[in-house]
Each structure stands twice: as structure tokens, then as C-alpha cells.
Amino acid sequence: MEDILYSVRNLNVRYATRSGDVHAVDDVSLDIRRGEILGLVGESGCGKSTFGKAIMRMMRTPGRIDGGELWFDGDDLMTYSKKQMQSVRGGEIGMVFQDPMTSLNPVQRVIEHLTETIRTHEPKVSELAAIARAEELVEKLGIRRERLDDYPHQLSGGMRQRVMISLALALRTKLVIADEPTTSLDVIVEAKFLDLLRELRDEFDLTILLITHNIGVVAEVADRVAVMYAGRMAEVGDVYGVFAEPKHPYTVGLLHSVPNIDLAAHDLYKMEGAPPNLLSPPSGCPFHPRCPRAMDICAVEVPQFREVIPGHATACWLYDQVEVAGG
Amino acid sequence: MALQTPTNEYEWSVELEKVGFVRRLLGARRWYGADWWLVAISAVMVLVFIILGLVPSLLAPYSPDVQVGPRFLAPGASPDLPVLVSLASSGITELGDLETSTGDPRPSVGVVRGVPTAQALNEQAQALNEQLAGTDKELRPRIVRFNSIDEALQAVADGTIAAAVVQSAEYEDLAENYPQVVEGKSVTGESAAAGGFLLGTNQIGQDVFSRLIWGTRIALLIGFSASIIALVLGVPLGLLAGFRGGKLDRLLSIIMDSLYAFPGLILAISITAVLGPSVLNVIVAIAVLYIPTYYRIVRGQTLSVKEELYVEAARSIGARSREILRKYIYPNVIPSVAIIFSVNVADAILTGAGLSFLGLGLPPNTADWGIDLARGQGFIQTAWWLITFPGIAIMLVVLAFTMMGEGLMEIFNPKLRER
Numbered sequence: 001m002e003d004i005l006y007s008v009r010n011l012n013v014r015y016a017t018r019s020g021d022v023h024a025v026d027d028v029s030l031d032i033r034r035g036e037i038l039g040l041v042g043e044s045g046c047g048k049s050t051f052g053k054a055i056m057r058m059m060r061t062p063g064r065i066d067g068g069e070l071w072f073d074g075d076d077l078m079t080y081s082k083k084q085m086q087s088v089r090g091g092e093i094g095m096v097f098q099d100p101m102t103s104l105n106p107v108q109r110v111i112e113h114l115t116e117t118i119r120t121h122e123p124k125v126s127e128l129a130a131i132a133r134a135e136e137l138v139e140k141l142g143i144r145r146e147r148l149d150d151y152p153h154q155l156s157g158g159m160r161q162r163v164m165i166s167l168a169l170a171l172r173t174k175l176v177i178a179d180e181p182t183t184s185l186d187v188i189v190e191a192k193f194l195d196l197l198r199e200l201r202d203e204f205d206l207t208i209l210l211i212t213h214n215i216g217v218v219a220e221v222a223d224r225v226a227v228m229y230a231g232r233m234a235e236v237g238d239v240y241g242v243f244a245e246p247k248h249p250y251t252v253g254l255l256h257s258v259p260n261i262d263l264a265a266h267d268l269y270k271m272e273g274a275p276p277n278l279l280s281p282p283s284g285c286p287f288h289p290r291c292p293r294a295m296d297i298c299a300v301e302v303p304q305f306r307e308v309i310p311g312h313a314t315a316c317w318l319y320d321q322v323e324v325a326g327g
Numbered sequence: 328m329a330l331q332t333p334t335n336e337y338e339w340s341v342e343l344e345k346v347g348f349v350r351r352l353l354g355a356r357r358w359y360g361a362d363w364w365l366v367a368i369s370a371v372m373v374l375v376f377i378i379l380g381l382v383p384s385l386l387a388p389y390s391p392d393v394q395v396g397p398r399f400l401a402p403g404a405s406p407d408l409p410v411l412v413s414l415a416s417s418g419i420t421e422l423g424d425l426e427t428s429t430g431d432p433r434p435s436v437g438v439v440r441g442v443p444t445a446q447a448l449n450e451q452a453q454a455l456n457e458q459l460a461g462t463d464k465e466l467r468p469r470i471v472r473f474n475s476i477d478e479a480l481q482a483v484a485d486g487t488i489a490a491a492v493v494q495s496a497e498y499e500d501l502a503e504n505y506p507q508v509v510e511g512k513s514v515t516g517e518s519a520a521a522g523g524f525l526l527g528t529n530q531i532g533q534d535v536f537s538r539l540i541w542g543t544r545i546a547l548l549i550g551f552s553a554s555i556i557a558l559v560l561g562v563p564l565g566l567l568a569g570f571r572g573g574k575l576d577r578l579l580s581i582i583m584d585s586l587y588a589f590p591g592l593i594l595a596i597s598i599t600a601v602l603g604p605s606v607l608n609v610i611v612a613i614a615v616l617y618i619p620t621y622y623r624i625v626r627g628q629t630l631s632v633k634e635e636l637y638v639e640a641a642r643s644i645g646a647r648s649r650e651i652l653r654k655y656i657y658p659n660v661i662p663s664v665a666i667i668f669s670v671n672v673a674d675a676i677l678t679g680a681g682l683s684f685l686g687l688g689l690p691p692n693t694a695d696w697g698i699d700l701a702r703g704q705g706f707i708q709t710a711w712w713l714i715t716f717p718g719i720a721i722m723l724v725v726l727a728f729t730m731m732g733e734g735l736m737e738i739f740n741p742k743l744r745e746r
Contacts, residue, residue: 058642090645097643103636107658116654117644167644 004071005207006032006055006175011068013047013054016061022278024050024063026231029305032175037201037208039218039239041254042228043275048211049098051228052177055209056093057085073174091121094168098180100160104152110163111148114138117170137166140203141196158189162196169204177209182217194221215258219243227251230276230286233305237312247314249291285317293318366734372727379540380547387537388525391694394532402527402535402712409444411511412483412498413490420511422451425489426464436468437479437491444492444514445470451514480505527712529703539716541694546724548606549679550672553613557671560614561621562664568622569629570652579622587619592681599688609688613675624667628660635659669732673725680721696721 013025024047032038042048054065057077070077077088089095097103104113114134118125125133135145141162152160161181168176178197182190198221200206210222218225218239225242227235227250235248246252256269273290276282282289288298297317305315379386389395397407413419425434438445448470455466471488473479476498479491484505492514502510526535564583568576586594598612632638633656641651682688683697691698696717703713 056643058639086645086647088645089643095640095643097636097640099636103640105637105641105655105659108654116646116650120645120647120650164640167640170644 003034004031005034005073006209007069007071008032008055009069009071011051011054011070012066013050013059013063014066015063017279020279023281024231024278025054026281028068028228028231028233030226030233030236032207032209033224034174034207035201035205036223037197037210037221039222039225040209040211040228041213041215041218041225042234044213045275045278046228047231047278048213048228049179052095052179052209052211056089056095056177058089058095087121090117090168090173091171092173093175093177094171094173096161096164096168096176096178096181099184100157100164100181101184103164104160106152109149109151110138110155113163113167114148114170117167121171134166134170137170138163141166156189157185158193161185161189161193165196165200169200169206172204173206175207175209177211179211180213181210182212182214190217197221215254227254230281231278232286233315234287235312235314237314241309241312247308247312247319248287248316249293249318250287251314253290253292285315365730369727369730369734372723373731376543376547376724376727379543381544383541383544387534387540389534389537391533391538391541392692395534395537396524396528396532398528398530398532399706399710400524400528401710402525404524404527407494407496408513409447409492410495410498410513411490411492412480412508413511414483414486414507415509416507417489419490420509422448422455422466422512422514425468426455426459426466429463429465433467433469434489435471435487437471437473437482437488439476439479439493440472440474442476442494444494445472448492448514476501480508483508526716527710529699529713530706530710535699535712535716538694538699539696539720542696542699542717542720543724545606545689545693545695546676546679546721549610549613550676550724550728552610553675553679554617554668554671556610556614557617558621558664558668561618562625562660564618565622565625566629566652566657566660569626570633570648570656576626580626583619583622586615587623591616592678595678595682596685596687599682604688604690606689606693609679609682612682612688613678616678617671617675620667620671621664624663625660628663629656632656632659665735666732669728669735672732673728676724676728677721 008028008030011025011028012023015022015024026047028047028051040048040051050059050063053059053063055070055072055077057065057070057080059065065078068078072088072092077085080088104110108116111131111134114137115127115130118130118133119127135148138148139145143159143162143166147155147159152163155163164181165176182193185193194217197208197210201208210218212218222239224237225235225239226233227242227248229248229250235242235246235251237247242251243255246255253269253271257271259268271290272292276286276289282299284300285291285294285298285303288294291298295317301317303315303317303320305313307313308319383391411419411421419425425436427434436448438448448468452466452468459465468489471482473482473491476493479488479493480498480501482488483491484507490511495510495513498510502508524534524536526539529535529538564579568579595609595612595616598615599608602608602611633651638651638655641655646655679688680695680697680700683693683695684701686701689695689698699717700714700721703710703717706713
């Protein structure tokens with residue numbers, strides 16, 4: 001039995017809009033194991049960022065969590081008070097955002113970000129002690145301590161992203177949610193950053209939920225991968241298993257859509273159709289209108305998300321023995 | 328380091344990061360480009376106005392609300408003083424020279440009929456006589472009346488009278504006809520040179536310059552107090568409404584918008600009309616006028632800043648709402664408040680002047696630019712100095728505050744710094 005750090009059970013998130021509720025995260029369950037890097041991939045708008053925020057309970061109106069259980073380290077975060085949640089955020093779970101250019105307060109020096117984080121959670125720590133801790137931390141991340149007196153706009157994108165990481169790590173957090181952390185970085189900085197993530201995982205005994213739409217990044221660093229489609233979990237499994245033998249037709253299409261130098265231009269697979277409008281999602285399996293292997297049942301009933309081979313789960317009628325046998 | 332070292336300029340900007348307020352201010356031109364001197368000039372102007380406003384009693388030559396000279400004296404012109412004229416050889420230059428021992432023949436002094444010099448002479452002579460009481464000296468000039476100044480001067484020239492008391496302006500016109508006659512001191516003791524009024528006098532004989540200086544105090548008092556009150560009320564309300572949103576936001580916004588929609592001066596007029604004339608009431612009226620300005624700017628900025636990723640990031644490290652408001656939103660909102668503040672001080676001074684121009688708000692004889700403007704406008708053709716100088720004063724104050732505010736904003740906003 002693996003050691004589960006964070007277990008999400010039947011999470012639902014809705015956004016209230018003028019034309020009705022958008023079901024951004026629909027009945028998603030996911031286990032995050034202690035010490036792993038879990039890649040969460042999917043198209044834009046499939047609900048992966050919402051999922052990341054929801055498991056920190058950072059939804060703000062018009063979004064809201066509409067049922068589900070968030071078992072973090074043995075406690076259900078849904079039962080926590082506002083105050084308890086504040087100590088969990090930053091204290092137990094840290095977050096790294098997509099755009100390092102705007103995720104630091106432009107009028108605060110870098111050091112103030114760090115000391116503030118430390119002293120918010122540990123008010124007894126003196127300012128000087130907090131500065132010392134901050135300096136030690138950023139040096140591990142490869143930022144010279146003199147740069148701590150700078151304002152964010154004086155740092156490069158990569159440095160800012162490392163500062164964001166140091167913020168997330170400042171309190172020995174157990175889980176870091178990295179929401180498209182490399183999207184706005186160039187490839188060299190990105191590669192360094194991914195190396196850094198792995199090193200940190202080993203050194204700080206971290207668990208990382210890496211939210212991205214870049215399949216390559218997941219292949220590079222993740223231990224397991226979760227694929228989301230239209231607010232639902234499509235497939236979860238070991239990174240080798242999923243990449244070598246994708247179960248869900250959506251994952252298959254996604255993997256084929258990755259450009260490759262060996263492919264001629266016209267060989268690149270383009271998935272038919274477009275992601276569904278979550279205001280009025282298709283009946284049954286949300287992927288069935290685009291699915292090359294759709295069956296009659298797909299349009300009628302939502303497939304159950306379950307393990308098809310040990311450690312590899314998917315939500316697809318293709319693997320439902322009864323239906324396959326019957327059909 | 329193997330490459331060429333960049334210019335010294337870079338090192339300077341790095342250094343600047345570590346220095347304090349004063350040196351940053353001095354180094355302003357490093358990032359303020361060619362316009363740094365505008366800041367310097369406006370800062371000097373603001374400083375001068377503030378000094379004027381703080382110690383008008385030391386700087387103003389006369390009391391602002393007392394008649395100190397003749398009416399409608401043009402800037403720089405000598406006042407018309409009753410002066411003593413006599414033969415150069417007689418050695419008589421002031422009234423005291425006419426003292427005689429008791430019993431000696433009384434000196435005769437000429438005056439011109441229909442000119443108030445005789446009265447001045449009598450009063451002064453009487454005053455001097457009282458001082459001499461008990462001694463064997465006395466001052467009892469025999470007054471001889473002439474029909475014109477020419478006759479009086481001729482009599483002095485002929486030696487028939489010891490001296491004459493004439494209006495200085497009239498004498499100056501005729502002086503060259505009587506080369507043997509010299510001008511002595513004024514009988515009232517005022518000297519013509521020191522008695523000149525730099526910016527002239529107004530219709531009731533008050534010194535325009537002194538009123539201008541005392542007016543600075545009222546203008547700055549109204550400008551600063553009104554803006555500070557408006558800021559202290561408007562900024563927190565704007566922050567709260569922008570940050571909390573919901574019903575509170577809607578309620579406050581409706582109140583503020585209705586205040587804002589009201590024509591400004593009319594609102595101020597009605598408030599002062601209800602409250603009655605006093606400096607405090609003017610301040611309150613103008614403050615009410617500007618609260619919505621701060622509220623709207625701050626609320627708008629808060630709404631946009633709170634959606635910034637760094638606020639989200641602050642939430643993700645567990646910062647409380649109060650801290651987010653204080654450390655993340657407030658400092659990012661305040662630069663725009665600083666600009667409106669400086670412009671607002673200028674604007675409030677303008678509105679204050681407008682109110683007193685209309686005769687509302689300040690007690691009637693206050694030394695205030697607006698009141699001076701209102702009083703002087705009837706004499707615009709005969710006494711241009713009555714409205715020109717208060718007008719220039721208002722313009723300079725408004726210019727100085729506006730320019731300095733914008734300059735300071737460029738210096739203190741880290742986002743604008745390194746351009």
C-alpha cells in the first residue's frame with residue numbers, strides 16, 4: 001500500500017455564470033503519493049488549474065467547491081475553518097504560479113516576501129532569524145543573497161520563479177502545487193527549473209503536483225501522470241505505463257498530437273472537434289463526440305473511473321468488461 | 328568581467344538602491360531625465376509658500392486688516408505724505424526744528440487750504456508739545472493759510488514764512504521751480520522711502536503685499552486640511568469597497584457617485600451656506616467634495632490589483648485578508664493617491680478661493696486671495712494691482728503643487744524608476 005499524502009475524493013467545482021453553472025471539475029478523485037511528482041495534464045480550460053486551486057481551497061466567487069472530500073495527511077480540509085486553512089496554505093501546501101513576472105508584489109523587496117511568509121506562520125521567529133533562514137534557502141536555490149534586497153522587477157524570469165519556489169518551501173511544506181511553472185520560461189531556464197524541482201523533491205522530501213499542458217515536461221520529470229478532460233479525470237497512471245500504453249482514446253490522441261522532428265508536417269495528428277462547452281457538456285462520456293472509438297453507450301452513460309490494470313486507471317467504456325463482452 | 332565594464336551609470340543606479348531618502352531625492356535627475364529641474368523649482372516654490380504660510384507675521388510688513396496707508400496707492404509709488412519744506416539755508420528739516428523757547432516769537436508755517444496737511448500738522452505739533460511740557464521749550468507754529476501750493480512755496484522761497492507743510496506728490500511736481508527750497512521729513516514721522524507699498528494698497532488703505540502673505544496661510548490651511556480629510560476618509564473606504572465588494576461596495580459607490588455627480592462648486596456653496604462662514608466649515612465643505620475622487624481612484628485600483636497574481640500568491644502562502652490589504656494592495660494603490668493628493672491640494676486651494684470670491688465661507692475681512700479678488704474686481708480699470716497679485720499667487724501655488732506632486736510620484740514609484 002502506497003503512502004498517500006493527499007487524497008481527493010469526488011471533488012466538484014462549479015463557476016456561477018450568467019448563463020448557468022459551469023461544472024469545471026466534475027467528480028474528480030485523485031491520490032497524490034508522498035514523495036512523488038505527479039503531472040496533471042490536459043488542454044486549456046479542462047479544469048486543471050481550477051483543480052489545483054480547489055485542493056488548496058482557494059476558490060473565490062464566482063467559483064465554489066460543490067461537494068467532495070479533501071483528505072490531506074489524514075484530515076479532511078473541507079472541515080477546516082478559514083483560520084486553519086490559512087495556516088495550511090504556505091505552511092503545509094505551497095503553490096507556484098504560472099507567470100513569475102506578476103506573481104511577486106512589485107513594491108516589496110524579495111526578502112520581505114520571504115520573511116513575511118515565515119513570520120506569518122511562525123510569529124515567534126525574529127526578523128533577523130527569518131532573514132537568515134531566507135538567505136540560506138535562496139542560496140540553495142542558486143540566488144545570491146545580495147539579490148534579496150532587489151525588487152522583483154530587477155530579477156530575471158527564472159530567478160523570480162526560483163523565488164516563488166523558495167516562498168513555497170519557506171516553511172517546509174509537504175506538498176507544492178506548481179501551476180504551469182515553466183510556461184513563460186525559455187527552454188534553457190525551463191530545463192534548469194525542472195532539474196531544480198527534482199533536486200528539491202529529493203532534498204526536501206517534497207511531493208509535487210505539476211500542472212501543465214506540456215506533455216514533454218511531464219515525461220521529463222513526473223513519476224505518475226493524470227490526464228484531465230472537460231473537468232473529468234480521463235486517465236491516471238505510472239508515467240511509463242501511460243506513455244507507452246495509453247488507455248483512454250483522449251490520451252492516445254494527446255500523445256499523437258505532440259510535434260516530433262521525425263514527423264512530416266501533414267503527419268501530425270490533429271484531434272477532431274474542439275473541447276466541449278462546459279456550460280452544456282455532452283451526455284455520457286464528455287469525450288464521445290470527438291472519440292474515434294465511440295460506441296453507443298458512450299453517449300448515454302458516464303463511464304466509471306477505475307483501475308484497468310494495477311496502478312493504471314481510466315474512465316472509458318472500452319475497458320468495461322461487461323459492456324465489451326455484451327457489445 | 329572579462330567583457331567591457333559597462334558605464335558608471337549602471338553602478339550609480341545600483342548604488343541608488345541602497346541610499347536613503349535625501350540622496351534619492353538629490354539623485355532624482357538620474358531617472359527623471361531632463362525634467363528634474365521642474366521638480367526642483369516646484370519644490371522651492373512649495374517651500375517658499377509653506378514658509379510664507381507658517382510665519383506671515385515675520386514676513387509681512389504691515390498688519391493685513393488695518394488701514395496702513397492711503398487708498399489705491401499703486402505698487403511702488405510713494406504715498407502722499409505731508410512733508411515739511413523750507414529754505415535750504417534755514418536748516419529746518421523736521422517738525423522738532425521749529426521748537427522755540429517760551430516767549431520767543433512763534434515760527435510761521437504755511438499750509439494750503441483744502442488739503443488735509445493742516446490737520447496733520449496740528450495733531451503732530453500738539454503731540455510734540457505735550458512731550459515738551461515742563462521744559463522751557465515749546466512748539467507753537469503760527470499757521471498761515473495759502474490758496475495754492477505755488478503761493479506757499481513762493482512764500483517759503485521769499486523767506487516770509489519759516490516753512491510750509493505740503494503734500495509730497497504735489498511738491499515733487501513743482502520742486503524744480505523753487506531750487507532754493509528743500510524737502511524735509513514728513514510731519515507724521517513716516518518716511519517716504521520706507522512707506523512705499525511694494526504691491527500698492529487697496530481701496531481701504533490696506534497693504535496688498537501683506538494681505539497676500541497672510542492669504543498664503545489661509546490658502547494652505549484650506550488646501551492641506553481639506554485634502555488630508557478627504558484622503559483619510561476616501562482611501563480606506565475605497566480600499567474596503569474594492570476589496571470586499573458586494574453590498575458594501577454597491578452602497579458606498581452609490582453614495583460616492585451621487586456626491587461626484589453633483590457640480591462641485593455648487594455642492595461646496597450649499598454646504599458652506601448651511602454651515603455658516605468659518606474656515607473650518609470651508610475645509611469641511613471642500614473635503615466632502617473630494618472624498619469621491621479618492622474613493623473612486625482607490626476602489627478602481629484595488630479592484631484591478633486584487634486580481635493580480637501576486638495577491639493570489641499571497642493567499643497561497645497563507646496571508647490573511649488584512650495583511651493582503653495592507654502589504655499587497657495598499658502599497659500598489661498609494662502611488663496614484665499621491666498624484667491626486669498633490670493635484671488635490673492645488674484644486675482645493677482653487678475651490679477655497681472660488682468660495683470666498685463668491686463671498687461664501689470666510690468671514691468678510693479675512694486676508695484671503697479669493698476675498699481680495701472679489702473686492703478688487705470692481706476697480707480693475709483703475710487699480711489693476713488689486714486683482715493681479717492675488718491671481719498670480721493662486722496660479723503659482725496651484726502650479727507648484729501640481730508639478731511637485733508629479734515629480735515626486737516619478738521618484739517614489741519603483742515601477743517608474745529605471746526608465
